[in-house]
Amino acid sequence: MSQTAQQPSAEQQPAGGPDDGVPPHRYTPALAQRIELAWQDRWESEGTFHTPNPVGRLAEGFERVAGRPKFFVMDMFPYPSGAGLHVGHPLGYLGTDVTSRFRRMDGDNVLHPMGYDAFGLPAEQYAVQTGQHPRVTTEANIAAIRAQLRRLGVDHDDRRSFATIDPGYYRWTQWIFLRVFGSWFDRSAGRARPIGELVAELDAGTREPDPGTDPTGRPWAELDDVERRRVVDAHRLAYLHEAPVNWCPGLGTVLSNEEVTPDGRSERGNFPVFRRPLTQWMMRITAYAERLLTDLDRLDWSDSLKQMQRNWIGRSTGARIGFPVGVAGRADDAAPETIEVFTTRPDTLFGATYVVLAPEHPLVGALTAQAWPDGADPRWTAGAATPAEAVREYQRQASRRSELDRQDAGREKTGVWLGVTATNPADGRELPVFIADYVLTGYGTGAIMAVPGQDARDWEFAEVFGLPIVRTVQPPADFDGKAWTGPGPAVNSANGELSLDGLDVDAAKAAIVDWLAARGAGEATTTYKLRDWLFSRQRYWGEPFPIVYAIDGEDADLPVAVPDAMLPVLLPEVDDYSPKTFADDDADSAPEPPLSRAADWTTVELDLGDGPRKYRRETNTMPNWAGSCWYHLRYLDPGDDERMVDPELERYWLGPRGPGDVGGVDLYVGGVEHAVLHLLYARFWHKVLFDLGYVSSEEPFRRLVNQGYISAYAYTDERGFYVPAADVEERDGQFLYEGRPVDREYGKIGKSLKNMVTPDEMIAAYGADTFRVYEMSTGPLDQSRPWETKAVVGSQRLLQRIWRVVVDEGTGAPRAADVEPGEDTLRALHRTIAGVRDGFATLRFNIAIARVTELTNHLTQVYGADSPVPRSVAEPLVLLVAPLAPHVAEELWSRLGHDASLAWHPFPDADPRWLVEDTVQVAVQLNGKVRAQVSVPADADAAALEAAARADEKVAAHLAGRTVRRVVAVPGRLVNFVVG
RNA sequence: GCGGGAGUGGUGUAACGGCAGCCACGCCAGACUUAGGAUCUGGUGCCCUCGGGCGUGCGGGUUCGACUCCCGCCUCCCGCACCA
Structure with missing residues (x-):
């Protein structure tokens, strides 16, 4: 390639023939294509965008950048879907590319890598349909996207690319899983620690098992080995758990809460989802709820995004209060029970007039009375002969009811009485106990004290069931509504020992919680909406778990980690990639993962230290999110076979910049659709790795920007059918298709609206540089915008004018000469430099382009078509535009007589002298x-x-x-x- | 309902509390052309009696001065939503 290096000019033939009037050396789309392909080849052959690491395999050339600040800029990596890119997709990739190129020129050591998120449902579903191995389609799709990105001219360091399906990558995904499995959250320390330290402390008697981890209730010292294993397993951050899960028969798999849409369907495929108890792998993300919440304040993310995460974590403070249930009416051998409720309004305890459990609450069976007491209100019994019958029927209805129905706040309240009462600890009143589906199993304790006077939902229920309503907060005099949830003095709130009357809400809360705590009847507490992360999928195309279970013996079915040295656990070949799927609405079906049918693979003989034994493998796979939880770490050296990441590289690229700094990627750009899923999971894993000492940064992504979306107009004819948007004409404010008027809509780009525009089309028509400049000129990176093909020509004209300022269109010779610019020109240049820098630094590339345009227009006017342009202005102009339109800038730079790429040339600085x-x-x-x-x-x-x-x-x-x-x-x- | 964000020409947008509309698309006119869907030049917020008047969703407020800050509405977008 040395010939290319010395003679990089791509121009091999004049742009137009002698007769068509186009000057032979004009910057036409055809010339742009040749320039772009030539420079893309040269960048690749010279390794222009190879980023040196401070140490290790990729350290070559580091001495050149050793004095530079580091800058790690990253895109949310794509899922290679095969559907192809449309013009909206590259927006973020181009934003990071411009930033990356600018920061490199401005003196940073820039890391700008790109990888591929490649496990997942679409490839698997395609495989199920065609029998083609998902790896084959996935790799073909990756190759296609990689080619498209290359054609856009992005400056990724290609040596650092990988896909999450590479065994060399998912080996370390499995390794991280084992670290999570191998640790527990020490609540007293507020962080994860290796599980071995827990065992040591339990053995030494310096620590008791966490509440709820030991069903035997016996001291640790008295437990046998298997019982101890169970106690330890219950502490782990990755644990097996039987609980109601989101079972999706249509997909044949379970889904995490985050993968279920608010209307109770699968996010992918839109199939119905049912609640069903199953044993599944869970990740204890709830242990990190507080840190995930408070550390948001230390991140440079948009307020709206932080708010979404706060809402999802859903911290609320209140109290747990026990409501004892007597034995009266219940089975003869029933022991007394206490219903624990969670409330954020303990101050309203005197207004509680009934108690409600979620239909799935574990105490429901034990609390249900044998028979209805005499004179039971017919509204409470649902016409059933016995409480047990009413409860059974209500539970059945609740499990059938889709989440949509269940969460529809407008639906009339339903429920049934258990036939028993619970005692209000504040005043000893007996309150009827109901089950009702407006109380959710997974939140708080799954039980509430109902205070209709101060809660709209409880008021509604009380009206339907004819329950008493007591106001315990005095509403304003002019209030004539139902429940009053606002501030005010407490009323009707006194017993023999305590009076809240007259206190405001906060003071009343404090007083009642103190009183309850003193009698052991309640305590202040905090709960979260966030639930533990369901981590199993019954799919083929995902990472296998590095977990086996003994087949025989006392310890059968307890999970055992596959030793690190035996990683990766490779995905086996199978004949059929599909999980067993069922009719969409078959709620009683049970999962059957594809790996369970890989008979040779599922059982294995291993020697894990106590001699060879037979084990069965875990046949679930990890969810799609696993691979994207830590890929920022792997970019630092994807070829490292020794470690997940070299700590020294992690410190250099991601470490904190000073005391109290969270560290992390310096700029992470991607779509807002990942606001809770990916970003919460990735933060969680990163914090676990931090606690265990594998990384020095507390957060993965210091700064995050959501790029806007590109939408486009679509048009419907009089029948309401979409017509091809590209063929619609506008005339006098009317939109016409084949001469007939059509209506305009605005929406997502895609086939269904017939408004698809692809980068390939735009590049073919104008070249990648024009496409880049146009996309960047339409607004700040974080702003959504409409696509308008007819406006692209403006960017084409700008690049043509810049070309014409530097190159003679007739001869192709540079017009730059060593002449002195006038003062006007110097002022214009330096104002432009300042403006362009500001635009790049703030991701408002439209500002940078406007300033470059002003300078170009100024030069066009002052220097006309013939007089030489001062080199001292032409060269900075080329450098200014280089991050935006790198190919044409390189070409002009080379024609100005420079042998080396401008990618590493210093970015111009504004001289303050010329700014005033x-x-x-x-x-x-x-x-x-x-x-x-x-x-x-x-x-x-x-x-x-x-x-x-x-x-x-x-x-x-x-x-x-x-x-x-x-x-x-x-x-x-x-x-x-x-x-x- | 709760939370977040945004409302500026025909369009995308721009304006440290200091000349509202930079730059671009579109449109209008002109130049060069056999020709123009090329290129270049000029014009283009609205109204006007050509003096000027009015203009940043609406109404108030702070200020010498408000697109910008504060309060109250309206509209749109996004997220959450029976979360006790």
């Missing part, structure tokens, strides 16, 4: 309205400014005969006369 004017125009206002302009020296003080203004004829005319009450003169800006 000698004389400035200042506005003269009367009462805030501009009446005149005066020209004054830039350094004129207030008095000089006022004098100059008064000397102006127009101003004098305005001031004549009027009283000047006040003069505001701001040097360099304006004079304002306040007149009477």
Whole structure:
């Protein structure tokens, strides 16, 4: 490639024939294509965008950048779907590319890698349909996207690319899983620790098992080995758990809460989802709820995104209060039970008039009375002969009811009485206990005290069931509504020992919680909406778990980690990639993962330290999100076979920049659709790795920006059918397709709206540089915008004008010469430099382009078509535009006589001398309205400014005969006369 | 309902509390052309009696001065939503 290096000019033939009137060396789309392909080849062959690491395999050339600050910029990596990119997809990739190129020129050691998120449902579903191995389609799709990205001219370091399906990558995904499995959350320390330390402390008697981890209730010392294993397993951050899960028969798999849409369907495929108890792998993300919440404050993310995560974590503070249930009416051998409720309003305890359990609450069976008491309200019994019958029927209905119905706040409240009462600990009143589906199993304790006077939902239920309503907060005098949830003094809230009456809400809360705590009847507590992460999928195309279970023996079915040295656990070949799927609405079906049918693979003989034994493998696979939880770490050296990541590389690229800094990627750009799923999971894993000492950064992504979306107009004819948007004409404000009027809509780009526009089409018509400039010119990166193909020509014209400033269109020779620019030109240049830098630094590339356009237009006017352009202006112009339109900039730079790529050339600096004017125009206002302009020296003080203004004829005319009450003169800006 | 964000020409947008509309698309006119869907130049917020008047969703407020800050509405977009 040395020939290319010395003679990089891509121009091999004139752009047009002699007869068509187009100058032979004009920057036409055809020339743009040749330039772009040639420079893409050269960048690749020279390794222009190889980023050196400080140490290790990729350290070559580091001495060149050792003194530079590091800058790690990253895109949310794509899922290679095969559907192809449309013009909306590259927006973020181009934003990071411009930033990356700018920061490199401006003196940073920039890391800008790209990988592929490649496990997942679409490839698997395609495989199920065609029998083609998902790896084959996935790899073909990756190759296609990689080619498209290359054609856009992005500056990724190709040596650092990988896909999550690479065994060399998912080996470490499995390794991280084992670290999570191999640790527990020490609540006293507020962090994860290796599980071995837990065992040591339990053995030493310095620690008791966490509550709820030991079903035997016996001391640790008295437990046998298997019982101890179970206790330890219950502490792990990755644990097996039988619980109601989101079972999706149509997909044949379970889904995490986050993968279920609010209307109770699968996010992928839109199939119905049912709640069903199953044993599944869970990740204890809830242990990190507090840190995930509070550390948001330390991140440079948008407020809206932080707010979404806060809402998802859903912290709320309140109290747990016990409501004892007596034995009266229950089975003869029933022991007394206490219903624990969670409330954020303990101050309203005296207003509680009934208690409600979720239908799935574990105490429901034990609390249900044998028979209805005499005179039971028919509204409470649902017409059933016994409480047990009513409960069974209600539970059945609740499990059948889709999440949509269940969460529809407008639906009338339903429920049944258990036939028993619970005692209000504050005043000893007996309150009826119901089950009702407006109380959710997974939140709080799955049980509430109902306070209709202060809660709209409880009020509604009380009205339907004829339950008493007691106000315990005095509403304002003019309030005539139902439940009052606002502030006010407590009323009706006293017992023999305690009175809350007159206290405001906060004071009443404090008083009642103290009183309850003193009698062991309750305590202040915090709960979260966030639930543990369901981590198993019954799919083929995902990472296998590095977990086996003994087949025989006392410890059968307890999970055992596959030793690190035996990783990766490779995905086996199978004949059928599909999980067993069922009719969409078959709620009673049970999962059957494809790996369970790989008979040779599922059982294995291993020696895990106590001799060879037979084990069965875990046949679930990890969810799609696993691979994207840590890929930022693998970019640092994807070829490292020794470690997940070299700690020294992690410290260099991701480590904190100072005390208290969270560290992480310096700029992470991607779509807002990952606001809770990916970003919460990735933060969680990163924090676990931090706690265990594998990384020095507390957060994965220091700064995050959501790029906007590109939408496009679509058109429907009189029948409501979409017509091809590309063929619609606008005439006099009317939109016409084949001469007939059509209606305009605005929406997602895609086949269904017939408004698809692809980068390939745009690149073919204009070249990648024009496409890049157009996309970046339409607004700040984070802003959504409409696509308008007809406007692309503006960007094409800009690049043509820049080309024409630097190159003679007739001869192809550079027009730059060593002539001195005029002062106007110098000012224009340096103002442009300052503006472009500002635009790049703030991701408002539209500003940078506007300033470059101004400079170009200035040069076009001043230097015409023939006079030589000062080299000292032409060269900076080329450098300024280089991050936006890198190919044409490289070509011009080379024609200006430079052998080396400009990718590493210093970005121009604005000379402050040329940013200040000698004389400035200042506005003269009367009462805030501009009446005149005066020209004054830039350094004129207030008095000089006022004098100059008064000397102006127009101003004098305005001031004549009027009283000047006040003069505001701001040097360099304006004079304002306040007149009477 | 709760939370977040945004409302500026025909369109995308721009304006440290200081001349509202930079730059571009579109449109209008002109130049060069056999020709123009090329290129270049000029114009283009609205109204006007050509003096000027009015203009940043609406209404108030702070200020010498508000697109910008504060309060209250309206509209649109996004997220969450029976979360106790």
